Amino acid sequence: MTLFAALFSHYRRHPLQLVALALMILVATTLWSGVRQLTEQARTSLTQSEQVIAGRQQVVREDGVAVTVGDFATLRRAGLCVMPWLEVPRDGDVGLVIGVDPLSAACFGDEGNVFGDAGYRIEGEPFVDISEAARLAREFPGTERAPTLVLIAAGAVKAETLPAGYRLSAFSKGPDTGELGESFLLNLDALGVLVLLITALLLRSVYRLGIVQRRDSFALLHRFGVPPAQIDRWLVLELLVLAVLCVVPGLWLGSWLAGLLGQGFGRSLQGLFDAPLYATSGQWLAPALTMMAVVLAACLADFLVPRTRLVVARRGQGKLAGGLLLAGLALALLGPSLIWVFAAVAIVFAGAGLLTPALISRVADRAGVASPDPLRRWRYRELAVMARQLALPVVALQFTLAMVLAIQALVTTFEDTFDRWLGQRLEAELYVPVPEGRSADAAARWLTSQPELQTGGAWHRVVRGRGSVSMSGTAPAPVDLFALSPVSSLVDGWDLLASADDPWGILAREEGVLVNEQLARRLGVGVGDRLELDVAGAWLDLPIAGVYADYGRPAGEVLISAGLLPAHFQAAFESFSITPGALSRAELISGLEAVWQVSELAVRDNEEIRSLATGVFDQTFLLTRAITVLTLALAALALLIMGWVFFTGRAWYFRLLAAWGLSRREVAAQLTRLSVGLTASVALLALPLGIWLTWVLVHRINPLAFGWSLPMAVYPGFWVELIGLSLLIGLGIALLMGRQLRAATVLPVSANSLAGGER
Amino acid sequence: MSQVVLEARELSKTFASGAERIAVFSGLSVELAEGQSLALVGRSGSGKSTLLNVFCGLERPDTGVLALLGERFDYREPETAGQAEKRWARLRRRRIGVVFQEANLMPALSLLDNVRLRARLAQQPLDQCQAWLERLGIGELAERYPDQVSGGQRQRAALAMVFAMNPDLILADEPTGSLDRRTAEEVTAELFRLQAQTGVALILATHDPELAEQCGMTLDLAHGAPAGQAR
Ligand SMILES: Nc1ncnc2c1ncn2[C@@H]1O[C@H](COP(=O)(O)OP(=O)(O)O)[C@@H](O)[C@H]1O
Numbered sequence: 001m002t003l004f005a006a007l008f009s010h011y012r013r014h015p016l017q018l019v020a021l022a023l024m025i026l027v028a029t030t031l032w033s034g035v036r037q038l039t040e041q042a043r044t045s046l047t048q049s050e051q052v053i054a055g056r057q058q059v060v061r062e063d064g065v066a067v068t069v070g071d072f073a074t075l076r077r078a079g080l081c082v083m084p085w086l087e088v089p090r091d092g093d094v095g096l097v098i099g100v101d102p103l104s105a106a107c108f109g110d111e112g113n114v115f116g117d118a119g120y121r122i123e124g125e126p127f128v129d130i131s132e133a134a135r136l137a138r139e140f141p142g143t144e145r146a147p148t149l150v151l152i153a154a155g156a157v158k159a160e161t162l163p164a165g166y167r168l169s170a171f172s173k174g175p176d177t178g179e180l181g182e183s184f185l186l187n188l189d190a191l192g193v194l195v196l197l198i199t200a201l202l203l204r205s206v207y208r209l210g211i212v213q214r215r216d217s218f219a220l221l222h223r224f225g226v227p228p229a230q231i232d233r234w235l236v237l238e239l240l241v242l243a244v245l246c247v248v249p250g251l252w253l254g255s256w257l258a259g260l261l262g263q264g265f266g267r268s269l270q271g272l273f274d275a276p277l278y279a280t281s282g283q284w285l286a287p288a289l290t291m292m293a294v295v296l297a298a299c300l301a302d303f304l305v306p307r308t309r310l311v312v313a314r315r316g317q318g319k320l321a322g323g324l325l326l327a328g329l330a331l332a333l334l335g336p337s338l339i340w341v342f343a344a345v346a347i348v349f350a351g352a353g354l355l356t357p358a359l360i361s362r363v364a365d366r367a368g369v370a371s372p373d374p375l376r377r378w379r380y381r382e383l384a385v386m387a388r389q390l391a392l393p394v395v396a397l398q399f400t401l402a403m404v405l406a407i408q409a410l411v412t413t414f415e416d417t418f419d420r421w422l423g424q425r426l427e428a429e430l431y432v433p434v435p436e437g438r439s440a441d442a443a444a445r446w447l448t449s450q451p452e453l454q455t456g457g458a459w460h461r462v463v464r465g466r467g468s469v470s471m472s473g474t475a476p477a478p479v480d481l482f483a484l485s486p487v488s489s490l491v492d493g494w495d496l497l498a499s500a501d502d503p504w505g506i507l508a509r510e511e512g513v514l515v516n517e518q519l520a521r522r523l524g525v526g527v528g529d530r531l532e533l534d535v536a537g538a539w540l541d542l543p544i545a546g547v548y549a550d551y552g553r554p555a556g557e558v559l560i561s562a563g564l565l566p567a568h569f570q571a572a573f574e575s576f577s578i579t580p581g582a583l584s585r586a587e588l589i590s591g592l593e594a595v596w597q598v599s600e601l602a603v604r605d606n607e608e609i610r611s612l613a614t615g616v617f618d619q620t621f622l623l624t625r626a627i628t629v630l631t632l633a634l635a636a637l638a639l640l641i642m643g644w645v646f647f648t649g650r651a652w653y654f655r656l657l658a659a660w661g662l663s664r665r666e667v668a669a670q671l672t673r674l675s676v677g678l679t680a681s682v683a684l685l686a687l688p689l690g691i692w693l694t695w696v697l698v699h700r701i702n703p704l705a706f707g708w709s710l711p712m713a714v715y716p717g718f719w720v721e722l723i724g725l726s727l728l729i730g731l732g733i734a735l736l737m738g739r740q741l742r743a744a745t746v747l748p749v750s751a752n753s754l755a756g757g758e759r
Numbered sequence: 760m761s762q763v764v765l766e767a768r769e770l771s772k773t774f775a776s777g778a779e780r781i782a783v784f785s786g787l788s789v790e791l792a793e794g795q796s797l798a799l800v801g802r803s804g805s806g807k808s809t810l811l812n813v814f815c816g817l818e819r820p821d822t823g824v825l826a827l828l829g830e831r832f833d834y835r836e837p838e839t840a841g842q843a844e845k846r847w848a849r850l851r852r853r854r855i856g857v858v859f860q861e862a863n864l865m866p867a868l869s870l871l872d873n874v875r876l877r878a879r880l881a882q883q884p885l886d887q888c889q890a891w892l893e894r895l896g897i898g899e900l901a902e903r904y905p906d907q908v909s910g911g912q913r914q915r916a917a918l919a920m921v922f923a924m925n926p927d928l929i930l931a932d933e934p935t936g937s938l939d940r941r942t943a944e945e946v947t948a949e950l951f952r953l954q955a956q957t958g959v960a961l962i963l964a965t966h967d968p969e970l971a972e973q974c975g976m977t978l979d980l981a982h983g984a985p986a987g988q989a990r
């Protein structure tokens with residue numbers, strides 16, 4: 001028998017352990033690489049939006065018709081340097097590809113380098129040759145976003161040189177999101193790291209279990225003359241082979257997971273940052289190597305750092321844990337940036353991880369000493385041993401429960417808040433965009449003259465555009481403008497985060513403005529502070545009368561009365577929100593059609609918009625939810641396996657109870673009380689950690705990452721569910737073990753071969 | 760004539776070994792009265808442990824009748840397993856003390872707590888437990904844990920546990936099998952001394968002929984001997 005066969009025979013006897021180990025590596029790789037792939041893709045997309053698109057001009061037709069290849073030809077014949085840019089959704093896959101024409105890019109000179117340099121080669125995704133993009137567009141028509149052709153102008157193209165019928169316009173993909181996009185991705189990174197950490201803990205616990213059981217055979221091999229170093233080398237090799245075998249399919253599954261979640265993710269990215277999710281070619285080597293390193297480090301940490309651990313383990317562990325907790329809590333409170341807050345979370349988790357098993361075992365030991373009933377004392381002491389022996393999976397379960405709890409609270413709060421917020425925003429029944437080139441004033445006059453609209457109805461006109469804002473002394477920063485007139489009953493039901501007396505009256509009297517939470521946070525202003533506002537060259541200097549919540553978008557926004565807009569203000573977009581009241585919907589539509597002289601008016605039902613928006617946000621959190629649920633399942637499974645193994649080692653002592661006259665049912669009951677006691681303590685200790693994590697997410701990470709915060713809410717109903725789940729895990733362990741007790745009725749004569757005599 | 764504690768008639772036990780069944784013992788009959796001691800002897804694998812397990816209900820014989828401590832188990836008739844199990848559990852809890860070769864103690868409890876646990880299950884007063892440890896010469900080790908004392912001291916504690924439950928029958932399965940000769944002799948001496956004092960019946964499995972000689976009777980299972988022979 002070769003040495004390898006001798007070493008591997010352990011897994012031949014315990015195939016379940018090998019399967020568990022392999023499964024852990026596989027699932028850990030899948031989860032982490034799935035998250036990572038999405039994050040990478042989003043990060044690349046954001047960078048590309050910034051580098052390639054930002055500040056660029058495009059040529060558009062003055063009549064508003066979309067440009068075609070014909071227009072491209074006309075412009076090129078006129079000697080202008082323009083390049084076609086065609087964004088096509090990839091069918092069945094995540095992200096957009098961009099068709100560009102390398103030949104026409106040539107005239108961009110150095111400017112064109114952005115397509116070639118910075119890692120975005122024209123031949124690599126998302127950039128493909130325009131003919132390829134056109135082929136994709138033809139082959140997969142009717143995807144949710146129609147491909148649009150844009151003609152990008154080189155810097156040399158000036159408005160005067162354009163042929164008649166064309167003008168230049170900014171090729172922008174929305175507001176400058178800057179750091180916020182990064183923060184969002186950092187959040188995802190953190191989630192990925194947390195998942196990796198938890199799975200590494202689980203991996204380690206399963207692996208170490210095998211090593212402990214194999215120690216005897218190692219000693220035997222050593223006695224047969226095999227040097228320990230050689231055994232170690234074989235163990236590393238064995239693990240390496242296993243890691244390769246599991247990491248590779250894990251990466252494949254990860255990209256599949258990313259694909260599965262990518263659609264929703266892309267949409268939420270668009271909703272949050274107005275940045276499209278571009279296709280990227282998947283990387284393999286870096287994540288594979290990272291994952292292998294994590295697997296090796298998690299499993300072989302003892303080989304790498306010999307003998308230092310044990311010293312820390314006993315002495316001063318409680319003090320260390322307490323110190324870490326305090327430092328982490330303080331840092332979370334005071335950390336100036338997202339990185340610091342994440343570091344704080346890591347420190348607090350490390351502290352909690354050290355503290356939890358020690359705390360459970362100490363409390364159980366104390367309770368044991370305090371209880372006069374010997375049987376109860378035995379149970380407490382046994383619980384203490386379990387908490388120490390199963391420290392790793394116990395901590396992993398605690399972390400996962402805390403994470404699930406926090407993310408559930410965040411998501412639910414967000415959904416509730418967002419739903420209410422959206423309800424207030426979409427108070428009107430109908431939403432009517434003003435058609436291109438028609439007068440909103442005329443429509444407003446017509447609406448004012450409708451008496452039926454006064455009874456039970458309400459309407460207002462919305463003008464959207466851009467301005468810039470500055471506090472006294474600061475440089476002006478661009479801001480979105482949201483102008484309203486009249487200030488109707490449709491808005492005065494908004495929940496304001498802060499407000500002066502009668503904010504809507506102040507707004508209507510043009511004596512003040514309202515700002516969204518993002519802007520208030522960014523500028524550090526509140527109610528009563530004065531804002532200097534540049535609206536198309538006209539300067540306004542008004543106090544802030546209120547701050548409103550504005551979810552889902554990082555851009556700063558100022559709400560003013562439309563009466564303050566100068567006559568030459570260029571609106572980006574105009575619309576009406578109307579609740580018809582006594583006026584019938586048909587009358588309203590035909591009336592507006594007559595005013596605007598259009599044959600078919602685009603009227604949208606706000607209910608529809610609402611369900612659409614809610615749908616998008618549901619998808620936003622699909623990823624987070626899916627990952628947390630998967631992690632929870634993994635943690636539960638790991639504790640189940642570990643608990644089962646622990647009880648197998650201790651089975652003799654449960655049979656001893658039977659020999660002392662406990663019936664099988666009574667032994668099983670003791671077993672159940674123990675395992676359920678353990679998982680219940682874990683769940684109880686996960687609660688404060690989870691609540692704290694919720695607080696960090698809501699009050700620290702969210703404002704830093706998104707610019708707005710949510711009300712902190714807790715959901716005790718969900719706690720009960722989680723505790724219930726933990727009890728189920730405990731019951732599962734007891735059930736598995738109970739079966740084992742039933743299977744073998746013979747008491748082993750010698751306990752020599754039994755491990756599990758720990759106390 | 761003192762009261763009969765255990766009476767076995769025509770007990771047989773086989774184990775499945777692959778396709779065939781191997782007989783461990785068959786047609787075995789034995790009787791034991793109050794205060795008597797019986798040694799089960801025979802090579803390793805001759806069925807001593809199996810028979811002890813049958814005597815305390817942890818193992819079911821294939822057939823035969825077993826009457827002990829006022830309970831009757833007729834294995835010739837199919838009995839509802841649950842009911843027999845309950846009666847056996849009651850006997851083991853209150854009246855039959857079992858001592859194994861080792862690992863008789865819960866590792867997470869001190870020696871005293873182990874004795875207290877056993878006494879509590881047998882519904883015996885807990886205040887005698889320390890005294891039992893002292894009678895076995897390990898009173899000062901009461902607060903130690905099993906892994907903090909020697910093998911001999913552990914077996915003394917195991918005996919303290921058994922006597923603290925005030926049993927009518929003690930089943931000891933090679934109780935000194937993993938001890939060195941001198942310690943084994945000391946522990947056995949304690950066992951017989953206390954057995955004589957309390958008048959409890961004792962069945963002792965051993966492969967040591969010297970030890971067997973100290974018992975009043977010997978049952979040789981070495982060659983699957985069918986019947987007990989009293990000396
Ligand atoms: N659960 C079992 N299944 C199959 N065979 C068993 C089982 N328990 C014991 N045996 C067999 O029964 C015989 C008697 O075992 P045992 O009572 O332990 O002997 P002893 O205690 O005298 O050494 C042995 O041959 C042993 O292999």
Ligand SMILES: [Mg+2]
Pocket residue numbers: 749804807808809932
């Ligand atoms: Mg035996």
